[in-house]
Amino acid sequence: MEYEVIIGMETHVELDTQSKMFCACSARFFGVEPNTNVCPVCLGMPGALPVINKRAVEFAIMVGLALNCKIARHTFWERKSYWYPDLPKGYQISQYQYPLAYDGWIEVDVRDLSTGNWSEESTRKRIRIRRAHLEEDTGKLIHVGDKSYVDYNRSGVPLLEIVTEPDIRSADEAYAYLSALQQLVRYLGVSTGDMEKGAMRCEPNMSLRPKGSRELGVKVEIKNLNSLRAVRDAIAYEIRRQTALLARGEAIQQVTLGWDEARGITVVQREKESAHDYRYFPEPDLPPLEVSDAWLDELRARVPELALSRQDRYRRDYGLSAYDAVQLTSDRAVAEWFEQVVACAADRETSAERVRMRAKAAANWIQTEVFRLMKAHNLALSDIAALRVQPAQLAQLIRLVEDQTINLNTAKQVFEEMFESGADPSRIIEARGLAQVSDEGALRAVVAQVVEAHPSQVQQYLSGQEKVFGFLVGQAMKATKGKGNAQVINRLLREALEGQRARQ
Ligand code: ZN
Numbered sequence: 270m271e272y273e274v275i276i277g278m279e280t281h282v283e284l285d286t287q288s289k290m291f292c293a294c295s296a297r298f299f300g301v302e303p304n305t306n307v308c309p310v311c312l313g314m315p316g317a318l319p320v321i322n323k324r325a326v327e328f329a330i331m332v333g334l335a336l337n338c339k340i341a342r343h344t345f346w347e348r349k350s351y352w353y354p355d356l357p358k359g360y361q362i363s364q365y366q367y368p369l370a371y372d373g374w375i376e377v378d379v380r381d382l383s384t385g386n387w388s389e390e391s392t393r394k395r396i397r398i399r400r401a402h403l404e405e406d407t408g409k410l411i412h413v414g415d416k417s418y419v420d421y422n423r424s425g426v427p428l429l430e431i432v433t434e435p436d437i438r439s440a441d442e443a444y445a446y447l448s449a450l451q452q453l454v455r456y457l458g459v460s461t462g463d464m465e466k467g468a469m470r471c472e473p474n475m476s477l478r479p480k481g482s483r484e485l486g487v488k489v490e491i492k493n494l495n496s497l498r499a500v501r502d503a504i505a506y507e508i509r510r511q512t513a514l515l516a517r518g519e520a521i522q523q524v525t526l527g528w529d530e531a532r533g534i535t536v537v538q539r540e541k542e543s544a545h546d547y548r549y550f551p552e553p554d555l556p557p558l559e560v561s562d563a564w565l566d567e568l569r570a571r572v573p574e575l576a577l578s579r580q581d582r583y584r585r586d587y588g589l590s591a592y593d594a595v596q597l598t599s600d601r602a603v604a605e606w607f608e609q610v611v612a613c614a615a616d617r618e619t620s621a622e623r624v625r626m627r628a629k630a631a632a633n634w635i636q637t638e639v640f641r642l643m644k645a646h647n648l649a650l651s652d653i654a655a656l657r658v659q660p661a662q663l664a665q666l667i668r669l670v671e672d673q674t675i676n677l678n679t680a681k682q683v684f685e686e687m688f689e690s691g692a693d694p695s696r697i698i699e700a701r702g703l704a705q706v707s708d709e710g711a712l713r714a715v716v717a718q719v720v721e722a723h724p725s726q727v728q729q730y731l732s733g734q735e736k737v738f739g740f741l742v743g744q745a746m747k748a749t750k751g752k753g754n755a756q757v758i759n760r761l762l763r764e765a766l767e768g769q770r771a772r773q
């Protein structure tokens with residue numbers, strides 16, 4: 270029998286604000302000495318009063334808008350009561366009845382760059398978002414040997430919980446959803462999205478059912494997934510495990526699973542437990558949250574154009590391939606840098622055809638030379654905005670190649686120097702005497718010399734060995750120290766050789 274997997278995703282995203290959700294302690298706690306980034310509010314001392322972090326609310330609303338959600342205009346905070354050593358108050362301030370954002374969707378691209386199975390066809394899928402609400406993070410338990418320690422530095426960091434509808438149908442789709450969400454929070458600049466550092470944590474819940482069936486199977490939850498890869502591997506493993514059990518007629522247990530990365534298997538963390546009663550009730554120490562029209566408009570204006578929309582635009586306006594469009598939009602800073610190059614490379618007089626040519630050239634330069642040099646300097650893609658070389662300078666370089674002032678090989682040398690020093694390409698070309706030789710008289714003399722110096726190769730060419738032509742072009746380029754205009758050399762050499770043939 271064939272089975273179908275139904276997956277829903279619950280993700281917690283730490284918001285990258287300066288201070289915590291309800292106090293003035295820093296929200297950036299990574300690598301800080303344990304229990305030094307705390308105050309009476311985030312330690313849950315009796316009588317300490319919380320104050321709402323406006324920036325965190327703004328970030329949450331921006332994510333809600335980017336996820337095409339409705340935004341609750343009047344909402345309030347609630348206490349979610351449970352006891353755990355990392356939760357000093359004995360409750361978490363959260364939102365239950367009226368999440369800040371609800372009823373949205375995200376479009377994800379199921380294509381995977383890393384597998385190399387690249388297709389130009391669109392593989393987009395819409396995944397509905399049920400809700401996104403704001404709450405506070407807990408402290409952290411650290412287990413060493415038979416002792417457990419608790420660090421409250423993270424206690425009270427703003428946390429956005431995002432819950433999907435059960436629309437995900439494979440491990441690859443789960444991976445695609447999570448990378449899209451990660452890219453979205455990074456585009457918005459509201460979170461680092463680093464799963465490895467716990468800034469984004471996800472818990473998939475999944476069940477299998479016979480294909481075509483309307484009933485849902487027994488649901489399991491997977492925890493402790495600290496990378497995108499772990500999410501895909503854990504789900505793929507669970508699909509295999511449950512399919513095998515069902516095929517043998519065995520029942521699936523309703524459990525909470527953990528992912529053992531080293532062994533590549535899921536392990537039972539908790540057996541089925543009775544549903545929690547969190548005794549939610551309105552938080553008496555905080556006022557309700559009101560979102561005005563003006564505030565919402567202001568936040569809407571702060572949501573940038575997202576990756577998929579940019580991809581569509583690059584393909585439509587510049588004729589870029591899907592692959593190039595995906596690469597250039599993987600990071601917002603790269604997309605913006607590319608767009609600046611294109612803007613600088615064209616003015617109102619530039620024809621649409623030429624704009625497309627220059628945009629394609631810019632796309633190639635960025636994906637080859639720019640990325641190569643950034644990698645060699647250990648820079649992340651997001652560092653592109655801080656490079657010495659400016660988008661306008663790459664635009665100049667592209668035009669210098671286009672009008673044949675320099676050839677592409679020389680341009681690569683020039684670019685390396687631009688990358689190091691930030692100097693203008695025209696200055697480098699002048700200082701180093703790199704301008705391309707297109708003068709026909711000079712090149713004709715070079716070609717004549719080459720023909721004379723290589724009589725046997727010339728004979729080979731004349732007897733039909735076309736590949737010798739490339740060798741002769743190479744000799745001519747060498748004679749011009751690489752500055753000869755290859756197109757002109759090609760034409761003149763062809764003329765010289767055919768002239769010899771006619772004379773034979
Ligand atoms: Zn605090």
Ligand code: MN
Binds near residue numbers: 281404430
């Ligand atoms: Mn939560």
